[in-house]
Amino acid sequence: MTELGLPEGILACLFDLDGVVTRTAVVHAAAWKEMFDAFLRERDGEHFRPFDDTDYDEYVDGRPRADGVRSFLASRDIDLPEGRPDDPPSAPTVHGLGNRKNERVLEKIRTDGVEAYDGTLRYIAAARARGLRTAIVSSSANCRDVLRAIDAEDLFDVRVDGVVAAERGLPGKPRPDTFLAAARDLGVDAAHSAVFEDALAGMDAGRSGHFGYVVGVDRVGQTDALYTHGADVVVKDLAELGGKA
Template sequence: MTELGLPAHIRACLFDLDGVITSTATLHTAAWRETFDAFLRRRDGAGFRPFDPVGDYAAYVDGRPRADGVRTFLASRGIELPEGEPDDPPERATVHGLGNAKNALLLRKIEQEGVETYPGSVRYVDAVRAAGLRTAVVSASANCAAVLRSVGMTDRFDVRIDGVVAEERALPGKPHPDTFLAAAQDLGVSPHEAAVFEDALAGMDAARTGGFGYAIGVDRIGQADALREHGADTVVRDLAGLLDGRAEGT
């Protein structure tokens, strides 16, 4: 292993954004919870079963494109909604309407609470670039570019594959590997030469099925075992652990 905690054949690092580079995962979780609870309360009344911000978030929405997250969570409750249109208003009971309601809440939370980076992740990305490896950010979020600008990290990534780019290129989102594969291709490396850094189980599934050379799970919420089960070669609580030799095992 190199001083970066990576196999010697790795030439590029592909980083998820929310929960890996920035702390926006907590804002996403809160926005999903408010959106789904409001919908379920209207549908089922006061006795509705709330959205679980740990179990439901990890299993059904974390790392997935917004509409896929809506579909997958509702399917877990046996609920099917019309797809609607991408510009459906937030109050409309469609897949896109719920997705737009969540995004409106998220943007409000970002404006009110701001976005912070994980210092260990910034340190690690800088070390990766100093070592001559190429970097990409791979995120399901359509707000990825704005978030990177807000934290001053745009210039730390050679390639950005986010929700906007995925829609333009018709790339299916995680757990499909296509967005990670596109990032590797844009960087000029094979999947085997690229390492994936993810906090989401869907992202780990994408790394495994895409044949990537190494997968690092970032455990922010106590799901180290699940990350390993979904394909993580190493799990850390923070990326700085890879520099300090504090990976939690394989």
């Protein structure tokens, strides 16, 4: 499978959505910052310390929404009630903050639309043309809508997203469970599956799940960190791996 830049024996490709397939990682990052900065400014007043890129990479990126809220709040020693998944965005709870962030993401997507990475779409088409199975693995509950917006739903045999994970009770990244579930749904074991991720939590999931190959996609200049967290190779775009449909 050298024409795809993958080791021999890889039978399935498991792709993250935001930052790998679509240019929505920056949208999520902006929404997280807006939400947390407003929350922290109101809470801390003159002692306000903003949410920054390091906070996003370490505590939020790639994780399920509520896990991201919990992780970041814990880093600031902030304790909020858990609340319920259907809490309104105004609720001062973990789920309320998560829904507040999601509200901002959806507004940005409605306003600006969704853009795909052409190199990734070509790579997926090439992989499928060579007989590899493909899955989308995302913590986002909006995954299906985003795929439909870029007319890419048919590029994947399996979808394991935030909705599916909640239905099955699967913990999110950095745990490998969602990737492992996607591989099982494809009928391929982890050792014969490749993971494609841009988030450090996704690298951790690929490493701990003992996948056959872990590809880090560096869109924001964190190559060294992606390798440290478990990448076998890091590229800026999947076109670098090869693969022409």
